[in-house]
Amino acid sequence: MSPIIHAQGLRRVFGDVVAVDGLDLEVAEGEIFGLVGPDGAGKTTTMRMLTGILRPSGGRARVAGCDVRKDDEQLKDHIGYMSQRFGLYPDLTVAENLAFYADIYGVPQRGRAEKVERLLGFSNLTPFQHRQAGHLSGGMKQKLGLACALIHTPRVLFLDEPTNGVDPVSRRDFWRILYQLVRERVTIFVSTAYLDEAERCNRLALVHEGKLIGLGTPDEIKALLPGALLEVRTNAPRRTAALLREQLPAASVGLFGDRVHVSTRDAVATTAELRTFLAAENLPVESVQPIEPSLEDVFVAVIAAKGKDATA
Numbered sequence: 001m002s003p004i005i006h007a008q009g010l011r012r013v014f015g016d017v018v019a020v021d022g023l024d025l026e027v028a029e030g031e032i033f034g035l036v037g038p039d040g041a042g043k044t045t046t047m048r049m050l051t052g053i054l055r056p057s058g059g060r061a062r063v064a065g066c067d068v069r070k071d072d073e074q075l076k077d078h079i080g081y082m083s084q085r086f087g088l089y090p091d092l093t094v095a096e097n098l099a100f101y102a103d104i105y106g107v108p109q110r111g112r113a114e115k116v117e118r119l120l121g122f123s124n125l126t127p128f129q130h131r132q133a134g135h136l137s138g139g140m141k142q143k144l145g146l147a148c149a150l151i152h153t154p155r156v157l158f159l160d161e162p163t164n165g166v167d168p169v170s171r172r173d174f175w176r177i178l179y180q181l182v183r184e185r186v187t188i189f190v191s192t193a194y195l196d197e198a199e200r201c202n203r204l205a206l207v208h209e210g211k212l213i214g215l216g217t218p219d220e221i222k223a224l225l226p227g228a229l230l231e232v233r234t235n236a237p238r239r240t241a242a243l244l245r246e247q248l249p250a251a252s253v254g255l256f257g258d259r260v261h262v263s264t265r266d267a268v269a270t271t272a273e274l275r276t277f278l279a280a281e282n283l284p285v286e287s288v289q290p291i292e293p294s295l296e297d298v299f300v301a302v303i304a305a306k307g308k309d310a311t312a
């Protein structure tokens, strides 16, 4: 089956800034595909090109059978897009916002009421349908945004950092809705800077400075981390991380709360080395143990490795 999203060498420049630098990716129908990267990595620009809003400077992309350059009008019938500045009308109620988007998308009157009812139920907003959007919580606003983006039953849904700034419980709720959509064969293309959220996707593209630095399932991405990952605990984690960064230039060192993560090719040798070194610095090690890497560890290591390549 041909992919529902297919980008080849997609590129966009703004003056001297290369926002997206030759992106190649394919997304299958019914997948939740995550675009993951720090602020400024090029996620929004990619999404705006794939939704036909922004013209690529180079490369090609097809979404739901439409060429994003030539068939941008037709494309809009097949996709839903919830941008970061998704426009809800604060003085309209929940139901009125849905009706407004239904008009914009030309949703036929016939069957519209059932559709709205279903979307309200789906997003747990039925009890709030008469509340003004401006008086909803952050999580509820996001769910209403999602419902509006779904009003014309799109095949592909683009979500740009949809849960940014939303509390963890509402985020979990939001993802429950996304899984439900996928069961109905909607394809979801979502960007996020939250790596715990990225773990929920079927496949991911890691982007950094406009370039793809990893592509695969969350497990495949984790396998990009060579060697082992050690978790080090001391009573002074910040100082420990700073010292280990200097002492172990070949390893990558990250600080995660009160724990220091060290990725290394040789766990046994590094364990011995860091124990001796930290003891000499008067920083007794409480524990060192191998752990399963998270996507965050992979990101820290891959970006650190790029930095080392660049300065080599």
Ligand SMILES: Nc1ncnc2c1ncn2[C@@H]1O[C@H](COP(=O)(O)OP(=O)(O)OP(=O)(O)O)[C@@H](O)[C@H]1O
Binding pocket: 014, 017, 018, 019, 037, 038, 039, 040, 041, 042, 043, 044, 045, 046, 161
């Ligand atoms: N309209 C524009 N004019 C000039 N530069 C732009 C424009 N849009 C994006 N850029 C630049 O392109 C790069 C990528 O930005 P983009 O918004 O795509 O990143 P992002 O990964 O979505 O980050 P964020 O989450 O902060 O939006 C940044 O350096 C940004 O400043």
